[in-house]
Amino acid sequence: MKIQRITYLSLGSNQGDKTKNLQKAIELIDEKIGAIKKIAAIYKTPALGFDGDDFYNTVIKVSTYLPPETLITTLLKIENELGRARSENGEYINRLIDIDILLFEDEIIFSKNLIVPHPRMLQRKFVLVPLEEIASNILHPIEKKQIKICLENCDDSSEIIKIDETLVRPIPLSEKYNYIAIEGNIGAGKTTLANLISDDFNAKVVLERYSENPFLPKFYQDKERFAFPLEMSFLADRYQQLTDDLAQFDLFKNFIVSDYYIFKSLIFAKITLQQDEYALYSKMFNLMYREITKPDLYIYLYQNTESLLTNIKNRGRVYEQNIKPEYLQKIHDGYASFIKTEQNLNTLIIDISKLDFVNNENDYEIILKKIKKF
CATH class of the missing domain: 3.40.50.300 (P-loop containing nucleotide triphosphate hydrolases)
Known part of the structure; x- marks a missing residue:
């Protein structure tokens, strides 16, 4: 029997029908990655690092048997399938969907294609707020502090608004x-x-x-x-x-x-x-x-x-x-x-x-x- 492990993924969209984009990503993650255990609310935040439309962001808890390197490769394929476009010079641009690995169990990973925990997650309120909603007491593997404490210590002053629209969790x-x-x-x-x-x-x-x-x-x-x-x-x-x-x-x-x-x-x-x-x-x-x-x-x-x-x-x-x-x-x-x-x-x-x-x-x-x- 394969070993199931828990990962937390951040999802964001600032183009088209943003809620629909998030829902499509969730459905593909359910099909190709593993069972989705929890979904946070949707939060609207301004674009960070570039001039763009507001983002809809959420965080999901997923049980997967994929190893980290395979997980990131599969997530990139899901982004491409949903129409994600990337800038040639690596600058931030508007995007239909953006999926990041925040945490993978309590592992610390530094590889060519993947860094976990996500290196900028502690500076981003649009990540920490939905993550705290579904994983308040989880420890950050490097900081050794609970996510709720990490959120309290976050100095991101960006406005973040919880919206009324909800996402549907696929039932495994x-x-x-x-x-x-x-x-x-x-x-x-x-x-x-x-x-x-x-x-x-x-x-x-x-x-x-x-x-x-x-x-x-x-x-x-x-x-x-x-x-x-x-x-x-x-x-x-x-x-x-x-x-x-x-x-x-x-x-x-x-x-x-x-x-x-x-x-x-x-x-x-x-x-x-x-x-x-x-x-x-x-x-x-x-x-x-x-x-x-x-x-x-x-x-x-x-x-x-x-x-x-x-x-x-x-x-x-x-x-x-x-x-x-x-x-x-x-x-x-x-x-x-x-x-x-x-x-x-x-x-x-x-x-x-x-x-x-x-x-x-x-x-x-x-x-x-x-x-x-x-």
Whole structure:
């Protein structure tokens, strides 16, 4: 699991719709940097160091797993994406957006591209006032004084006015949902996505223990003989894992993501079992299903059959190499029927047929955006 660290960022704008510029920056920081924990009010201040329009300024608290050098590089890209223009001679000019790193944990950084704490933050009231609002008792790493004391000692006489407009904090997945279940066909990327989300949001991850099932390789060699023991063993293991793992965590305080939902047991059983076996199996399933905690969000990753077969081939599990397209279509049809009839689940279907979220970070961000905005 990646280490999350706290950084405080100063945001400013003095061109165009200044509040909108700040809000766009916040949304991009949420997408590319990390979860935004706090946002200070907006303060209007005169341009400092040059003749320009008044600025709107704020400070945000962000939890990020990016190291400082990567953080500053990403912030510069966000500024460019929002239309930030820079003077060739380094002089201060009007700008659509300006983002500075004020603090990064309690670290002191002197590098070619970055100095932290920001070297001029203690002389700028437009920085200290919003920072004190959300981090009053934080110590300045060099001064060894609380921010509120630093503000009291600041000799900046610039006028600063708190305005009525407010900024909206994007709600991170870890606050929006307590339990997400990710489903999909064989080779859709359920486990990969669950692990990525777990890393990025410090979630407890629950992964299906398929590799520990001794009947799985036998099933692909002789489906008729081993279908029933395979499905029963999967059902028992999924039930035990979900009840044990979910019971250990407070679903109101912890964020959990799993790469399966127990209803897949019934979907696969309907495909693989004989009618009389399925009748017995479904009775057992229904007894267990009542006891399972339902996810706050059920995600179904749809991928076309051609892509699934490519993924299955690339991951190289020997017992999967003879899977037929018809079998994958039956599984998809089973999921489609379940999603259509199960009205009590909060279901999001994401078509990933043209996305490679494993190797392309932008594709992964597309998926996260869909989940956050659902």
